[in-house]
Amino acid sequence: MSIRIFATYLLFTFGILSNCRGDQPNVLFIAIDDMNDWTGFLGGHPQAVTPNMDRLARRSVNFTNAHCIAPACSPCRLGLLYGAEPFHSGLYPFYDHQQIPDSVLGKYTSLPALFRQQGYQSFGAGKIFHGSVNLPGDWDEYHEKKQVNLTYAPELGYQQADSTKMAFCPTTNPLKDHPDFQATSYGVDVLSRKHEQPFFLAVGIVKPHLAFVCPEQFFEMQAEQIEEPAIEPKDLTDVPWVGRSMVKLGDDHKFRKAEAWQRVRRSYLACISWADYNVGRLLDALDASPHARNTIVVLWSDHGYHQGEKRSFRKFSLWEESTRVPFLLMDTRQQNAPENRSSDEAVSLINIYRTLGDLCNLNVPKYVDGQSLAELLTQPDKSIDAPAITTWGRGNYTVRDDRYRYIRYFDGGEELYDHSNDPNEWKNLADDSAYATIKSQLSDQLPDKEAPLVKQGIALWNVIDADQPQKLKKFKNTTWPDWLKKLKPSLQ
Numbered sequence: 001m002s003i004r005i006f007a008t009y010l011l012f013t014f015g016i017l018s019n020c021r022g023d024q025p026n027v028l029f030i031a032i033d034d035m036n037d038w039t040g041f042l043g044g045h046p047q048a049v050t051p052n053m054d055r056l057a058r059r060s061v062n063f064t065n066a067h068c069i070a071p072a073c074s075p076c077r078l079g080l081l082y083g084a085e086p087f088h089s090g091l092y093p094f095y096d097h098q099q100i101p102d103s104v105l106g107k108y109t110s111l112p113a114l115f116r117q118q119g120y121q122s123f124g125a126g127k128i129f130h131g132s133v134n135l136p137g138d139w140d141e142y143h144e145k146k147q148v149n150l151t152y153a154p155e156l157g158y159q160q161a162d163s164t165k166m167a168f169c170p171t172t173n174p175l176k177d178h179p180d181f182q183a184t185s186y187g188v189d190v191l192s193r194k195h196e197q198p199f200f201l202a203v204g205i206v207k208p209h210l211a212f213v214c215p216e217q218f219f220e221m222q223a224e225q226i227e228e229p230a231i232e233p234k235d236l237t238d239v240p241w242v243g244r245s246m247v248k249l250g251d252d253h254k255f256r257k258a259e260a261w262q263r264v265r266r267s268y269l270a271c272i273s274w275a276d277y278n279v280g281r282l283l284d285a286l287d288a289s290p291h292a293r294n295t296i297v298v299l300w301s302d303h304g305y306h307q308g309e310k311r312s313f314r315k316f317s318l319w320e321e322s323t324r325v326p327f328l329l330m331d332t333r334q335q336n337a338p339e340n341r342s343s344d345e346a347v348s349l350i351n352i353y354r355t356l357g358d359l360c361n362l363n364v365p366k367y368v369d370g371q372s373l374a375e376l377l378t379q380p381d382k383s384i385d386a387p388a389i390t391t392w393g394r395g396n397y398t399v400r401d402d403r404y405r406y407i408r409y410f411d412g413g414e415e416l417y418d419h420s421n422d423p424n425e426w427k428n429l430a431d432d433s434a435y436a437t438i439k440s441q442l443s444d445q446l447p448d449k450e451a452p453l454v455k456q457g458i459a460l461w462n463v464i465d466a467d468q469p470q471k472l473k474k475f476k477n478t479t480w481p482d483w484l485k486k487l488k489p490s491l492q
Helices: 003-022 051-059 073-082 111-117 179-192 216-220 241-245 249-257 261-287 349-359 433-443 470-476
Strands: 026-032 061-063 121-126 167-171 199-205 212-215 295-301 327-331 341-343 388-391 397-400 404-408 414-418 458-460
Touching (some): 073 111, 073 349, 241 470, 249 261, 327 349
Parallel strands (some): 061 341
Antiparallel strands (some): 404 414
16 A cells, blocks of 8 residues: 555545544533523523523523423433333333332433443433432443531521421522532533543532522522412312322412412522522533533423412422423534524423434434434424423323423323413313314324333332322312312312
C-alpha cells in the first residue's frame, strides 16, 4: 500500500470515527419529583418563580401536553427507565426496585444500562429510580448522598402533628446540607470533566416532593398571598366511585378547616423554585463546559400534583392535575434553532426511551413501547399518532389527546372531559349521547390485554383496581365527612 493510499485510508477511517463520535451526543437527564405545571413555561400558576427552567424551555421544545405513565413515582419511573408500559410489564403499584425478581427485570434493559452497553459512560445522582438502591450494571458511577439532619422552622410554616413528612416550612440548614444540592453538585462536577467517551448523566431532584421544606430564601421569593387554583365545590358529584376513591378528601378538608392551604401552596411553590435553582446550576455548568454544543438535555417530572383541584391533595388520580407534567427536550447541537418552540401534541413520557435512543444512535430493544419524538425537535408542529395513556392500577386508565380526556375504571365507570370548553374537568360528559363517538374513539386506544400484576417486591399498594376490587365495597361504606355529605345526596 502506497503512502498516499494509506494516508487516504487513515483520513477516511478517521472521518468515519469522527462522524460516529459526533453523532453520539452526551445526555443530561434531569428528573424532578412531584412537580406539576406550576412553572413559568407551562403557566400553571401565575406566581410560579422558575427563571432557570424557563430559559431552558426557551431553548427547547416545550411539550405543553405531556403526561405521565402512571400518577405515582415508582410505576412511572419503572415504565420510563425500562421503556415498558405497566399494562405490558405488570408493574402497576409501588415497588422496591431491588425487590423486583430477576425473572421480571431480566426481560428489560434500563436506560442507563442501554447507554453503558453501547459505549457511553453512565453517571447518576439523586432520585432516578424509586428507592435508594441502584442495581449493578446501570451505572459507572453513582453519587451517594451525605445524610444530614435538616432543621425545620415550624414557627414559619405549617406542620401537622409530629409528622416531618407533612411539614410545610423553611429549613435553617446551609444549602450544602440538602440532598438536592448534593446531587446537583455531583452533576456539576461530571459536566466539568473531560470525557474520552460520550456520557449519560442523570440527576434526580427530589423537591417538590413531600415534605414541602427547602431553604428559607426560596420561601422569601414567593408572594405572601397565594392565588387559589380553580376549584368547584361540587366537582365530585358526577365522578364514579373508583374515581372518588382516589381523592385525598381528608387532606383537603383538614387544610381548609385549618386555613392552611395558603401555607401549603406557598411551600410547594417555594420547593419548585428550589428545584429550579438546582436546574440552573446544571445549565450553567453545561454552558461553561466542553460539552456545551454536543449534549441532549431532557427535563421531566414523574407526575403532577393536586393542590386542592378536584378536592384533592397529592397525586394518585387520572385527572389533568395529576397526569400533566413538564417535559422539555433540547439538542445543543442545533445552535440556530429558533427559541420558544412548543408542541401541543398529547405525548406520554413512555416516548423518552426511544427518543433518546434515536437522538444518540443507539440500538433500542424491540420490546420498548412508545415512539421517537426526535423529529419534533425540528418540526414541533408535526402531528404524531401515539396516544398519551396513563395507568393507575390494573384496569384503571386515561387517554388524553389534543382536546379530550377519557377515563375508564376497572368496574366500567367512565369520565369524559372536553378541554376546549372545560379545562378544569368539572363536567363529566361520559353519559352524554352527543359524545358517544368521541368516547368510543378514545376508548379504542386503551389496551385490549393487560399483563398480570407482578406481586413480588410490592412496597405500597394504595389504589382500588381490578386486583383489589374488594376495597371499593369498603370505600363505599366509609362515612363521608359532614361537609361533603352536604354537597349532594348522590355522594352517599
